Structure formats: structure tokens, C-alpha cells
Amino acid sequence: MAEPAETAYITTPIYYVNDRPHIGHAYTTTLCDIWARSMRAGGRDVFFLTGTDEHGVKVEKSARARGITPLELANENAAEFRKVMDLFELTYDDFIRTTEARHVSQVQTAVRRLLESGDVYLGEFEGWYDEGQEEYHTETKAKELGYASPISGQPLVRATQTNYFFRLSAYQERLERLFGERPDFVRPEARRNEVLGRLRDGLQDVPITRTNFEWGIPFPGDEEHVIYVWIDALMNYATAVGMCEEPDGDRSRYWPADFHVIGKEILWFHAVIWPAVLMALGLPQPGCIYAHSFWISEGQKMSKSLGNFIDLEQLQGYMSTYGTDALRYFMATQGPQGATDSDFSRAQFHETYTTDLVNTVGNCASRTSAMVDKYLGGTCPARSGEGAVGALDWSDFTSGQVREHLDAMDRFELGRAIEAAMRIIRRVDTYINETQPFKLARDPEESGQVAGILYDCLEAIRIASCLLESTMPARIAELRAAWNLGAASGDLEAECGWGRLEPGTVISKVALFPRLELEEQA
RNA sequence: GCCGAUAUAGCUCAGCUGGCCAGAGCGAGGGAUUCAUAAACCCUAGGUCGCAGGUUCGAGUCCUGCUAUCGGCACCA
Numbered sequence: 001m002a003e004p005a006e007t008a009y010i011t012t013p014i015y016y017v018n019d020r021p022h023i024g025h026a027y028t029t030t031l032c033d034i035w036a037r038s039m040r041a042g043g044r045d046v047f048f049l050t051g052t053d054e055h056g057v058k059v060e061k062s063a064r065a066r067g068i069t070p071l072e073l074a075n076e077n078a079a080e081f082r083k084v085m086d087l088f089e090l091t092y093d094d095f096i097r098t099t100e101a102r103h104v105s106q107v108q109t110a111v112r113r114l115l116e117s118g119d120v121y122l123g124e125f126e127g128w129y130d131e132g133q134e135e136y137h138t139e140t141k142a143k144e145l146g147y148a149s150p151i152s153g154q155p156l157v158r159a160t161q162t163n164y165f166f167r168l169s170a171y172q173e174r175l176e177r178l179f180g181e182r183p184d185f186v187r188p189e190a191r192r193n194e195v196l197g198r199l200r201d202g203l204q205d206v207p208i209t210r211t212n213f214e215w216g217i218p219f220p221g222d223e224e225h226v227i228y229v230w231i232d233a234l235m236n237y238a239t240a241v242g243m244c245e246e247p248d249g250d251r252s253r254y255w256p257a258d259f260h261v262i263g264k265e266i267l268w269f270h271a272v273i274w275p276a277v278l279m280a281l282g283l284p285q286p287g288c289i290y291a292h293s294f295w296i297s298e299g300q301k302m303s304k305s306l307g308n309f310i311d312l313e314q315l316q317g318y319m320s321t322y323g324t325d326a327l328r329y330f331m332a333t334q335g336p337q338g339a340t341d342s343d344f345s346r347a348q349f350h351e352t353y354t355t356d357l358v359n360t361v362g363n364c365a366s367r368t369s370a371m372v373d374k375y376l377g378g379t380c381p382a383r384s385g386e387g388a389v390g391a392l393d394w395s396d397f398t399s400g401q402v403r404e405h406l407d408a409m410d411r412f413e414l415g416r417a418i419e420a421a422m423r424i425i426r427r428v429d430t431y432i433n434e435t436q437p438f439k440l441a442r443d444p445e446e447s448g449q450v451a452g453i454l455y456d457c458l459e460a461i462r463i464a465s466c467l468l469e470s471t472m473p474a475r476i477a478e479l480r481a482a483w484n485l486g487a488a489s490g491d492l493e494a495e496c497g498w499g500r501l502e503p504g505t506v507i508s509k510v511a512l513f514p515r516l517e518l519e520e521q522a
Numbered sequence: 523g524c525c526g527a528u529a530u531a532g533c534u535c536a537g538c539u540g541g542c543c544a545g546a547g548c549g550a551g552g553g554a555u556u557c558a559u560a561a562a563c564c565c566u567a568g569g570u571c572g573c574a575g576g577u578u579c580g581a582g583u584c585c586u587g588c589u590a591u592c593g594g595c596a597c598c599a
Binding site for chain 1: 525526527528533534547548549556557558559560561562563592593594595596597598599
């Protein structure tokens with residue numbers, strides 16, 4: 001036990017407290033949770049971070065509308081998000097809030113450093129201003145509005161404001177070099193190409209403070225200004241592990257993150273502004289910015305106007321019907337992790353559940369344990385080696401799948417990782433069909449063969465279950481209990497070694513995933 | 523408007539640098555079987571490979587045009 005465990009650090013975006021939790025939040029966090037659980041199973045020292053973004057004009061306004069303070073609103077909604085995470089049994093190690101003192105003070109420290117280094121300077125911002133509403137609109141938004149106030153109808157005017165800017169333009173070359181040297185820095189590749197395309201158009205400095213609202217972190221030394229979201233929020237990844245404390249915090253060993261997992265809508269900030277800020281602060285870059293796509297709902301884009309968000313109630317409906325693990329499996333294998341959006345439909349969910357979980361994982365474990373029960377009195381037989389029927393080298397086959405699984409998981413390719421485990425299960429089914437232990441069992445002469453075959457099946461399923469545990473922790477725990485497999489060892493690879501299943505272990509019959517009828521939605 | 527993709531069986535998609543009759547999974551239909559959650563297994567899809575041209579001995583696989591769909595277009599004050 002000489003050297004300390006290798007660290008692993010993964011983050012979700014921090015969620016805006018003014019939003020209502022929906023499938024997007026659950027999805028991103030679940031992907032991270034699966035990875036975090038897998039890394040823990042592999043013995044790594046994991047730090048899995050999530051949290052809430054609580055500042056900004058929207059929160060200020062919503063709170064005012066309800067007659068409470070912004071902090072009261074943030075407290076309320078942050079608690080709500082946290083409740084959701086716990087409901088989904090998401091195993092975050094820390095939940096950071098941008099209103100916490102530990103965050104505020106470190107952001108101010110960071111900004112002070114940037115000011116000293118010249119990466120932040122006072123400049124003039126010019127934009128389209130709505131005099132009645134006292135707010136600026138972006139160029140695109142102003143155009144959309146026809147350069148008139150959506151409230152009063154009065155024309156927007158060009159106005160200027162003094163703001164602090166981040167010298168993003170100075171980092172063009174260094175960013176290009178970063179992207180060139182690390183092709184996996186932004187994934188998937190289609191997203192990387194988008195960023196590269198925009199990078200070619202050149203970078204402008206970005207204003208990082210506002211003066212039109214107060215609910216935010218005061219700019220150190222000039223408290224008229226409030227630090228805007230793209231510094232405040234992004235910095236959470238660093239402040240949570242104490243990177244801007246003096247000296248660096250206890251958790252600084254986790255830095256930098258292996259993965260910042262985000263939705264595609266915030267790619268630019270994570271892929272360009274964030275790395276530039278880190279360069280300015282002299283901090284090492286994260287391993288990968290992984291931008292997943294979006295879920296669409298029953299073939300339609302989710303939108304506020306359609307009101308078709310897959311919300312918490314619906315997700316809870318799926319969870320209570322199919323189980324949390326089924327929802328996790330569906331999201332991880334059928335989700336928009338790649339470049340294109342994926343459809344979340346009741347029919348497809350049901351189909352995936354039935355095909356993969358009921359008919360494959362559940363049934364395979366069931367038929368195997370039933371035979372062990374029937375032919376071997378419910379105890380694990382001696383290890384095979386009868387030279388049996390199958391020409392399959394199970395040790396070789398499973399170790400290949402395990403390797404692929406671990407490799408894919410390391411690279412945050414969840415679908416490929418899970419597929420490797422599923423291949424083991426499917427191979428067991430094929431093996432049973434090929435060797436037909438249920439027929440051999442009629443002949444007492446063949447009892448050795450039967451025992452050998454069933455050992456192979458049990459052992460292969462056990463190994464597959466180790467690989468599936470990060471995705472479906474609850475059901476795999478049931479299997480562990482029914483088959484007396486004990487708790488995970490913390491060394492996933494070793495645990496997946498062929499032949500670790502002890503002969504004599506008591507094996508009970510299991511039915512992990514109940515067959516369900518597809519309920520028609522009203 | 524600009525930039526970039528994609529368009530292949532009912533559905534989701536593989537088809538890399540062009541070459542035996544265009545594939546997989548799921549669904550659907552049929553068969554056989556029983557260890558199992560009517561599950562696993564076997565057979566079945568005759569699909570203009572978006573449309574129109576072109577290059578080539580030969581093109582989903584390269585080029586051009588068109589159509590459709592999708593993504594991105596930063597300071598989201």
C-alpha cells in the first residue's frame with residue numbers, strides 16, 4: 001500500500017437555480033455518476049463535483065417577484081436540485097454553490113490575480129440598450145427584436161458602459177496550440193470542429209462584469225461591478241478543490257479535472273474561455289471537455305412553448321415503474337452522448353428495457369441460477385476444466401471484454417463500455433444453447449460436464465455484473481446478495497479475473513428485471 | 523445570410539482509402555425447443571442506398587448541382 005491511489009476528477013456544470021430540474025440535469029449528472037462509480041470500483045480516489053449557479057439578474061428578478069431575497073430563492077432551489085440528485089442516488093462528492101463563502105472569496109482572489117497580470121482591464125462596452133427596461137440586448141437578440149424594446153416598443157439605442165474585460169484575444173495562439181496538441185481536448189469530434197471553426201474567426205475580449213444588477217460577486221476594489229456568470233460559474237471547478245486558496249486547498253491533488261461534462265449549449269465557454277482563463281491563472285488544463293447533445297421528447301424538440309419537457313414527475317414515473325437502474329441504463333446507452341440528439345420515447349424506453357434488461361441480463365441470470373438450483377442443489381460447482389463441449393476460452397474472452405470495458409470507461413465512452421459487458425451476457429446465452437446443459441443433465445454420466453458448464457456461466461455473469469455495477473448499482477447489488485458474491489473489492493480489474501468465483505458458494509435464483517406491460521399514456 | 527454536417531430496410535444505424543449478389547440490432551411474420559421472466563435459438567426484410575447529372579472497366583463509397591433535415595454562428599445584460 002505504498003503509493004496513494006490515482007485521483008479522478010469529474011464535473012457536471014453547475015445548474016442554474018432559476019431553472020426547474022428536468023431530464024437534462026438528470027442526464028448529465030447520471031453520466032458523470034456512472035463514470036465516478038466505475039472509477040471508484042477501480043480503486044481510484046474520485047472527486048465528483050456538481051452544484052448550483054445562483055447569481056444573476058434572473059434570480060434577482062424572480063426573487064423580487066416573489067417578495068423574497070435572492071439568497072432565499074437560491075437556498076430554496078438549490079435544496080430542490082440537491083433533493084433531485086439524492087433521489088437519483090447520484091454519488092457526488094461535493095455540491096458547490098456559487099453563493100458560498102469558499103467560492104466567493106476564491107473567485108475574488110482569482111480576479112485580483114487576473115487584474116494584476118493585466119488579463120483583466122477596465123474598458124468600454126457598447127451595445128443595444130433598452131432604456132425603459134434598463135437592460136442591454138446581445139446583437140443577435142436585438143436583431144431578433146427588430147431593434148425595439150419588447151416591452152415598450154421604443155427603439156433600442158446604442159449605449160456604452162464601462163466594464164471589466166478579460167483579454168481573451170491574447171490567447172488565440174495558445175488556444176490553437178492546445179487544440180492542435182490535444183485532439184481529444186474537446187469531444188465528440190463534431191463539437192471540436194465547431195470550436196475550431198469559430199476560433200478561426202478570431203477572438204475578442206469579453207466583458208466579465210455587469211453594473212445593471214447587484215446579485216453577484218462584487219468585483220474586488222470596484223464594487224459597483226458584479227462579476228458576470230462566465231467567470232463566476234466556470235470558476236467553481238477550481239474553487240471546489242481550493243485552487244485559489246493560499247496555499248492551495250487539500251483537494252488540489254484532484255486538479256485538473258479529467259472530464260468537464262457539459263451540454264452542447266455551453267461549449268464555447270468551456271472550450272475557449274475557460275482554458276484561456278486557466279492559462280491566465282497559470283493552472284493546468286483539464287483532460288477533456290465532453291459536450292453531449294440533447295434529448296428530444298417523443299420526436300419533438302423540448303421547449304417551453306410546447307411544454308413537453310421531460311420533467312421530474314415523468315422521470316419519477318419511469319423510476320417507479322421500471323426502476324432507477326433501468327432509467328440509468330437507458331440514458332447511458334440510448335442517450336445523446338454522441339454528436340446528435342436522441343429521442344426519449346416511452347415506446348423506445350420500454351423496448352430497450354425489455355430487450356436488454358429483461359430478455360438478456362435478467363433472463364440469462366435467471367436461467368443460469370435456475371439450473372444451478374435444479375441440478376447442483378444451489379451451490380456453485382467446482383471450476384470447469386473438464387475440457388468440455390465449448391471451444392470457447394472463457395478466461396480469454398472475458399478478459400478481452402473487461403479490457404475493452406475499462407478502456408472505454410477511461411475514455412468516457414459509456415455506451416461502448418456497457419456494450420462490452422453485454423457481450424459477455426449474450427455469449428453466455430449462446431454458450432448455453434450450444435452446450436445444452438439442460439439436456440446433459442438427464443444423463444448422470446455427464447454431471448461433470450454440466451457442472452463445468454454452469455460454473456462458466458455463473459462466473460461469466462459475475463464478471464459482467466461487476467462491469468455493469470456502475471450503471472445499475474441497485475440490481476447488481478441484488479445479484480451480489482442472491483449469489484453471495486460479497487461487496488466490491490475496490491480493484492475492479494482483479495475482481496474480473498476468471499475463476500474468482502468460489503466453488504461452494506450458495507447461489508439463489510434471481511429475477512432481476514420483471515417483465516412489464518407497456519402502459520398507454522393518457 | 524454565413525460555416526459545417528447528414529440523407530442507406532418499419533425504427534436506430536454500420537458501411538474506412540470505390541469492385542464478389544448492399545449489412546447489423548430492434549420491431550414484425552414463421553419455425554423449432556424448454557434450463558429460463560411465452561425468454562434464448564433458427565429462418566424470413568426483395569430496401570430506386572434523398573433527387574439529377576458526371577468521373578471510372580466498375581460508385582452508398584469520388585465530383586457538381588438540386589431538395590430536405592440538422593448543428594454552429596460568442597459576449598445569451
